[in-house]
Amino acid sequence: MTDLIHVYSEIGKLKTVMLHRPGKELENLSPDILNRMLIDDIPYLKIAQKEHDYFAHTLEKQGVHVVYLEDLLAQSLTNKDVRTKFVDQLLEESNIKKEDPLHQLLMDYLMALPVNDMVKQIIAGIRKNEIQNITPSLADLAEDPDYPFYLDPMPNVYFTRDQQAAIANGMTINRMTFRARRRESLFMETILKHHPKFKDANIPVWRDRYTHGRLEGGDELVLNNHVLAIGISQKTSAAAITDLAHSLFGHSSYDIILAIKIPHNHAMMHLDTVFTMINYDQFTVHPFILDKAGKIDIYVLEQDDHGEVKITPENDLVKVLKKYLHVSEIDLIPTGNGDPIAAAREQWNDGSNTLAITPGEVVTYDRNYVSNDLLRKHGILVHKIHSSELSRGRGGSRCMSCPLVREDL
Numbered sequence: 098m099t100d101l102i103h104v105y106s107e108i109g110k111l112k113t114v115m116l117h118r119p120g121k122e123l124e125n126l127s128p129d130i131l132n133r134m135l136i137d138d139i140p141y142l143k144i145a146q147k148e149h150d151y152f153a154h155t156l157e158k159q160g161v162h163v164v165y166l167e168d169l170l171a172q173s174l175t176n177k178d179v180r181t182k183f184v185d186q187l188l189e190e191s192n193i194k195k196e197d198p199l200h201q202l203l204m205d206y207l208m209a210l211p212v213n214d215m216v217k218q219i220i221a222g223i224r225k226n227e228i229q230n231i232t233p234s235l236a237d238l239a240e241d242p243d244y245p246f247y248l249d250p251m252p253n254v255y256f257t258r259d260q261q262a263a264i265a266n267g268m269t270i271n272r273m274t275f276r277a278r279r280r281e282s283l284f285m286e287t288i289l290k291h292h293p294k295f296k297d298a299n300i301p302v303w304r305d306r307y308t309h310g311r312l313e314g315g316d317e318l319v320l321n322n323h324v325l326a327i328g329i330s331q332k333t334s335a336a337a338i339t340d341l342a343h344s345l346f347g348h349s350s351y352d353i354i355l356a357i358k359i360p361h362n363h364a365m366m367h368l369d370t371v372f373t374m375i376n377y378d379q380f381t382v383h384p385f386i387l388d389k390a391g392k393i394d395i396y397v398l399e400q401d402d403h404g405e406v407k408i409t410p411e412n413d414l415v416k417v418l419k420k421y422l423h424v425s426e427i428d429l430i431p432t433g434n435g436d437p438i439a440a441a442r443e444q445w446n447d448g449s450n451t452l453a454i455t456p457g458e459v460v461t462y463d464r465n466y467v468s469n470d471l472l473r474k475h476g477i478l479v480h481k482i483h484s485s486e487l488s489r490g491r492g493g494s495r496c497m498s499c500p501l502v503r504e505d506l
């Protein structure tokens with residue numbers, strides 16, 4: 098049987114990818130909650146869906162099999178007991194505890210829906226006015242009665258790169274940094290446990306969503322079949338990287354992690370917002386992450402002879418990449434062609450965030466035309482996708498896609 102999860106590079110021909118088509122969760126955004134929801138503006142749903150369909154279609158035209166997180170989840174929840182446990186956990190994680198009468202009310206409401214609709218509703222959130230609460234509790238009446246939701250929306254689910262990520266034949270099911278995204282990784286955990294195709298496939302979970310430390314897929318770059326690059330970032334902690342090293346080294350083909358420290362801010366929240374691999378020896382890079390001498394803090398984690406993790410500090414990105422990828426040259430292609438304004442503008446709209454679908458062939462946002470022109474000058478084949486609305490969530494083509502299977506190089 099071919100692996101259901103098989104990702105040994107960033108650039109091997111993409112065979113299967115998991116997306117989420119944005120839904121009503123985007124219409125449950127309002128200015129009051131934007132900041133907490135980690136979204137910078139309210140995308141217009143109709144156009145966001147159109148843009149997302151175009152993205153999916155662009156991938157399909159290149160022979161990629163597109164699957165949807167929401168469909169896989171619904172297929173995992175056909176059994177009523179499994180569904181009950183899932184909803185129960187989801188409500189608990191939404192801070193609606195069993196002792197609260199609301200728990201049963203929402204449970205009844207969700208369980209009465211056809212499973213596909215239930216999944217969509219959970220992602221969209223539940224507004225108070227959608228449910229008849231005939232015996233409101235004191236908390237319902239007195240505590241924040243103007244707050245519109247019983248269940249908060251999950252507007253970031255369309256960034257399927259982050260809640261989980263494939264490495265080799267396994268996955269990390271991620272413990273997300275901010276509360277707004279914590280619940281999202283319950284979906285993939287449920288798929289691996291209960292989906293008819295995945296449940297008996299013995300897919301290794303390199304790190305689960307309950308383990309100490311924070312890890313997000315936007316920081317996980319699979320450089321080749323034994324080297325990873327992982328961002329030490331706003332969203333991924335050094336503790337989680339250390340833990341992942343212990344889990345992978347000796348238990349997989351992976352024996353080297355390049356931990357790259359990037360600025361901790363919203364614009365550059367993950368490593369893939371400032372650095373992505375697009376060919377054997379070519380990378381996009383946001384010039385602002387390098388100092389004047391072109392240096393950046395890198396910690397090389399390797400297994401020593403006693404099975405311990407050895408850490409070597411480095412700071413020369415090109416030198417480190419050459420050494421660990423065994424290539425003689427590295428072509429770092431600067432976002433916005435290095436122009437201070439174009440670089441900042443295009444990086445903000447994910448001009449560094451490229452999805453490679455085969456070596457030297459990428460999918461990018463059309464709005465980042467300076468970066469796209471430069472990619473072409475460097476010999477890269479660029480498939481542009483529309484980006485007026487999708488980009489408002491602060492993620493690009495790599496963030497919006499979770500590769501499940503890539504061909505080996």
Ligand SMILES: NC(=O)NCCC[C@H](N)C(=O)O
Pocket residue numbers: 134135136253256258259278314315316366367369370490491492493495496
């Ligand atoms: N890998 C990525 O950079 N993903 C983009 C995530 C954007 C989302 N609004 C977030 O803040 O988590």
